[in-house]
Amino acid sequence: xxxxxxxxxxxxxxxxxxxxxxxxxxxxxxxxxxxxxxxxxxxxxxxxxxxxxxxxxxxxxxxxxxxxxxxxxxxxxxxxxxxxxxxxxxxxxxxxxxxxxxxxxxxxxxxxxxxxxxxx
Amino acid sequence: xxxxxxxxxxxxxxxxxxxxxxxxxxxxxxxxxxxxxxxxxxxxxxxxxxxxxxxxxxxxxxxxxxxxxxxxxxxxxxxxxxxxxxxxxxxxxxxxxxxxxxxxxxxxxxx
Numbered sequence: 001x002x003x004x005x006x007x008x009x010x011x012x013x014x015x016x017x018x019x020x021x022x023x024x025x026x027x028x029x030x031x032x033x034x035x036x037x038x039x040x041x042x043x044x045x046x047x048x049x050x051x052x053x054x055x056x057x058x059x060x061x062x063x064x065x066x067x068x069x070x071x072x073x074x075x076x077x078x079x080x081x082x083x084x085x086x087x088x089x090x091x092x093x094x095x096x097x098x099x100x101x102x103x104x105x106x107x108x109x110x111x112x113x114x115x116x117x118x119x120x
Numbered sequence: 121x122x123x124x125x126x127x128x129x130x131x132x133x134x135x136x137x138x139x140x141x142x143x144x145x146x147x148x149x150x151x152x153x154x155x156x157x158x159x160x161x162x163x164x165x166x167x168x169x170x171x172x173x174x175x176x177x178x179x180x181x182x183x184x185x186x187x188x189x190x191x192x193x194x195x196x197x198x199x200x201x202x203x204x205x206x207x208x209x210x211x212x213x214x215x216x217x218x219x220x221x222x223x224x225x226x227x228x229x230x231x
Contacts, residue, residue, distance in 0.1 A: 035220070037165075044122060045157070045165065045208050047220035061219045095164055104212035106155040106170040113164050 002026040004034075004096050004111035011117045012086050019082035020114045022096030029077035030054035033099035035107065036070060036081045040092040048094075050103055051079060059103065086118045123148060124209055124223035131229040137197040140226045142209035144190050148221050152212040154192040156185055159206040159225075168207070169194060196228075204230045 007021040022034065035050040049060035053072040060070070072079040079096060094114050097107035125143040132138040142154065156169040167176050169185035172192065184195045192211075196203055209223040 044206075044225040045159075045210075045222045047210075047222065049219075059217065059219070062216045100170070104152060104218070106153075106167060106210075107157070108167055108170075108176065110164045110166060 002098070002109050004098060004109055006094075006096055006111040006114045009115040009117070011119070013120055014086055014088055014118055016086050016118075017082070017084050018086055018116065019080050020094060020116065022079045022081075022111050024077045024079070024098065027098075030074050032101075033103050034072065034079040035097045035099055036068075036079075037095045037097055037107075037110075038064075038092045039095065039113075048081070050099060052103070053077075053079065086116075088118050088120075090116060091118045092116060122224040123213060123221035124211065126207075126209060126223035126226045128224065129227050129229065131231055132196075132199045133231045134199055134201060136199045137195060138199060138228065139196075140194045140207055140209075140228070142192045142194070142223050144192075144211060144221070146190060147215045148190075148211040148213040149187065149192055150190040151214055154185065154187050155210045156194050157208045157210065159208065161205070165208065199230055201230045204228055 003025045030053045033050045036048040038046045048064040051058045051070045053074045069082045096111040098109040100108040153171045157165040158168040159165040172187040173185045182198045206225045208225045213221045
């Protein structure tokens with residue numbers, strides 16, 4: 001069974017750093033693109049970027065380029081999303097997703113979400 | 121402002137057929153396939169329709185998708201109370217080195 005299991009909720013202060021994770025199982029982790037999707041409170045879905053764990057090829061949405069870093073450790077089948085300096089506007093639910101096939105394809109599996117709260 | 125345009129809300133009574141539109145441009149819907157996601161209250165989204173009109177295993181055939189030019193639509197027939205959810209369209213956009221774009225979402229209310 002394919003599963004994406006994300007790390008738990010986080011409460012941080014503005015300016016702090018953070019790295020959240022997404023562990024894939026039940027499939028060949030290095031063969032599928034993993035993406036991240038943001039959902040701010042009461043708002044819609046926004047695609048942030050993707051990584052191909054096989055070779056760490058990474059692409060970012062223009063809206064998120066330079067704001068976050070996506071990485072992966074294929075030895076433990078885990079993808080990461082990190083911030084070097086959080087802002088209150090980073091408060092959101094973050095989902096990892098598996099792209100079915102190439103980078104342009106649909107998301108066939110979603111993680112359960114990681115709620116990030118940034119508040120002073 | 122989302123790249124893909126959806127109506128913010130839609131509604132219907134049980135048993136009715138409702139449609140949700142999704143409008144884009146030549147760089148996204150016009151040249152790539154459209155996918156639809158359903159987000160039930162308090163849960164993660166799930167894939168509902170992929171490649172314009174394909175249903176993943178387990179999705180009832182009451183749900184169907186179509187695409188024409190730079191627009192797409194999701195149709196739900198035989199509306200049920202459990203269909204009350206947010207629905208999002210999405211597509212790859214070829215501009216700016218390529219990225220996924222979403223619609224703003226449509227909240228479906230079953231009256």
